[in-house]
Amino acid sequence: MKKMKKKRWLSAVLVLALAAVAAFSGCGGDAKTDGKDGESEEEGLQVIYNLGWGPSDPAQPYLEPNYQYMRFIFNTPLVYNWIDREGKIGTDYLLAESVEPNENHTQFVITLREGLKWHDGESLTADDLVFSQKFWAENPEASFEYFGVESQPGTWVADDERTVTVTYEESYWNFLDFLDETFYILPEHIFGGLDGTQFTEYKFEDGIPVGNGPFKYKESNADEYILLERFEDYYEPAEIQYLRLQLIDEDAIAVAAMQSGEIDVTATWDSNTTLLEADPTITVYKVPDNRVQGFWFNQSAEFLDDENIRKAIASLVNTEDLVQGALSGIGRPWEYAVPSFAAGYSDDLPTYATGVDEAKKYVEASGYTLGADGIYEKEGKKLSITWYDAYGEGSEINKAILILQQEAKKAGIDLQVQEVDDDTWSKYKDEKSWTLLFDYFTGSPNVGSLVDEFRYASDPERGHEVRWGPYFEEFNATIDAAEAAYRAGDDETAVEKIREVYTSLVDRAIFVPTWGYVNAYSANNRIDISKSAYAEFSYLNRISAAK
Numbered sequence: 001m002k003k004m005k006k007k008r009w010l011s012a013v014l015v016l017a018l019a020a021v022a023a024f025s026g027c028g029g030d031a032k033t034d035g036k037d038g039e040s041e042e043e044g045l046q047v048i049y050n051l052g053w054g055p056s057d058p059a060q061p062y063l064e065p066n067y068q069y070m071r072f073i074f075n076t077p078l079v080y081n082w083i084d085r086e087g088k089i090g091t092d093y094l095l096a097e098s099v100e101p102n103e104n105h106t107q108f109v110i111t112l113r114e115g116l117k118w119h120d121g122e123s124l125t126a127d128d129l130v131f132s133q134k135f136w137a138e139n140p141e142a143s144f145e146y147f148g149v150e151s152q153p154g155t156w157v158a159d160d161e162r163t164v165t166v167t168y169e170e171s172y173w174n175f176l177d178f179l180d181e182t183f184y185i186l187p188e189h190i191f192g193g194l195d196g197t198q199f200t201e202y203k204f205e206d207g208i209p210v211g212n213g214p215f216k217y218k219e220s221n222a223d224e225y226i227l228l229e230r231f232e233d234y235y236e237p238a239e240i241q242y243l244r245l246q247l248i249d250e251d252a253i254a255v256a257a258m259q260s261g262e263i264d265v266t267a268t269w270d271s272n273t274t275l276l277e278a279d280p281t282i283t284v285y286k287v288p289d290n291r292v293q294g295f296w297f298n299q300s301a302e303f304l305d306d307e308n309i310r311k312a313i314a315s316l317v318n319t320e321d322l323v324q325g326a327l328s329g330i331g332r333p334w335e336y337a338v339p340s341f342a343a344g345y346s347d348d349l350p351t352y353a354t355g356v357d358e359a360k361k362y363v364e365a366s367g368y369t370l371g372a373d374g375i376y377e378k379e380g381k382k383l384s385i386t387w388y389d390a391y392g393e394g395s396e397i398n399k400a401i402l403i404l405q406q407e408a409k410k411a412g413i414d415l416q417v418q419e420v421d422d423d424t425w426s427k428y429k430d431e432k433s434w435t436l437l438f439d440y441f442t443g444s445p446n447v448g449s450l451v452d453e454f455r456y457a458s459d460p461e462r463g464h465e466v467r468w469g470p471y472f473e474e475f476n477a478t479i480d481a482a483e484a485a486y487r488a489g490d491d492e493t494a495v496e497k498i499r500e501v502y503t504s505l506v507d508r509a510i511f512v513p514t515w516g517y518v519n520a521y522s523a524n525n526r527i528d529i530s531k532s533a534y535a536e537f538s539y540l541n542r543i544s545a546a547k
Contacts, residue, residue: 048244059207073211080180089341117233126158131188139196173448214541238541264524271328273520289517291440299469310509312362316407326399332516342443344498359411376412384414390425
């Protein structure tokens with residue numbers, strides 16, 4: 001729903017392993033490895049991580065990048081809204097020591113950690129942040145999904161070597177999210193003076209990119225692997241000495257390798273995780289995610305402009321059944337429209353009453369009668385709705401809609417599932433002719449961020465106003481009131497207005513939650529990934545040998 005979304009990279013299985021493939025001899029944390037040109041490497045913890053797919057050119061990672069690869073060799077200042085093992089939401093600082101906003105979020109002071117280095121030994125300073133923001137803002141053709149800076153670049157000033165003051169004309173509630181998902185810092189001593197075209201054509205000396213993350217690029221073999229090694233001057237040096245990014249895109253192969261002992265750590269979903277849970281030599285870590293999956297109705301579509309019909313369909317959503325049937329139990333049954341950490345959340349928010357009988361009551365309240373074929377009809381017209389599926393057979397959303405289809409049939413609703421390609425789906429969205437739209441809601445403890453979240457969910461430029469139907473203007477007025485109260489320092493009223501929106505989502509059947517995501521990580525019992533998993537999986541520098 002929001003502009004800056006992390007891709008569901010877990011869908012392409014991310015696998016880690018200790019030595020047991022070509023570039024490594026033997027297996028285990030004490031094994032020696034053969035490095036580039038067969039040279040012997042020092043002993044140390046060695047991990048092979050299946051990236052699924054890699055960047056088109058590891059030596060120029062900014063173009064068509066792989067998000068995880070970028071995290072290994074380049075850090076952003078922080079990770080925002082990450083959930084720890086206790087389910088608490090927080091900010092995990094990386095290159096930044098702190099980011100302090102002023103009262104109305106128009107100014108932020110970024111303080112970097114002391115002694116940060118680039119991989120070539122040069123100091124990473126506040127000047128690099130100022131340069132990076134200016135470069136990305138002025139050269140959008142060289143960036144990737146770099147949202148926000150073109151419309152509101154702000155003024156960035158280096159106060160000293162470690163401190164940057166950022167000023168915006170308007171409140172920028174999602175600034176921390178921007179620093180997390182988008183703001184990859186460039187080395188000014190390398191890219192200073194280059195324009196966007198020169199940047200896209202730049203080749204690092206010896207093909208080695210100069211990053212600032214926990215691992216340094218060492219070598220790669222196209223379509224096979226990328227070999228990284230520990231960066232000793234990172235602020236939190238890894239226990240892993242060598243990290244091999246293996247490029248394998250088959251889930252079944254990865255899981256089989258895990259079960260056979262060739263792979264030591266893997267991230268999987270659905271039934272693959274269930275298989276690994278049954279293995280006594282493997283530990284599975286389950287980490288709550290900060291997203292609630294669900295679907296929106298197109299209130300301009302036939303039948304769905306009727307609140308009773310929307311509520312009837314919502315009544316057929318049993319989140320327990322969906323988690324088991326669509327996610328193989330790897331998820332949270334979740335009945336609320338927002339995550340538990342979102343500002344204004346409480347367990348007395350409204351939820352949908354569920355059940356086939358409940359659905360039938362809603363349908364009949366709109367004057368439908370059950371036909372001889374078991375489908376409701378009115379004025380000679382069958383209650384038939386088509387869901388356009390661009391996800392593909394076997395996907396979690398496809399599984400969910402097929403479960404819902406069976407429940408709809410029991411309730412006398414003909415829910416058709418029609419497979420379409422991406423281009424057709426994009427056309428339906430542009431024409432506002434879709435019916436149900438699956439999307440996830442990412443909440444925030446910050447009311448200002450929630451205001452931005454809802455504004456994006458109702459963006460007319462993207463056709464989102466059809467989600468809200470006749471309540472569109474009323475909804476926007478409520479969001480305006482929430483923002484005004486928040487700016488005035490009246491948090492109580494701001495939260496009250498946000499809760500009005502949460503309530504409307506259910507009372508008027510606008511959004512229907514289906515589940516809360518859970519990330520699952522599995523590791524051989526001799527590897528401890530708990531610190532890495534509960535911070536973020538890309539922090540492999542936090543993996544250690546089991547004690």
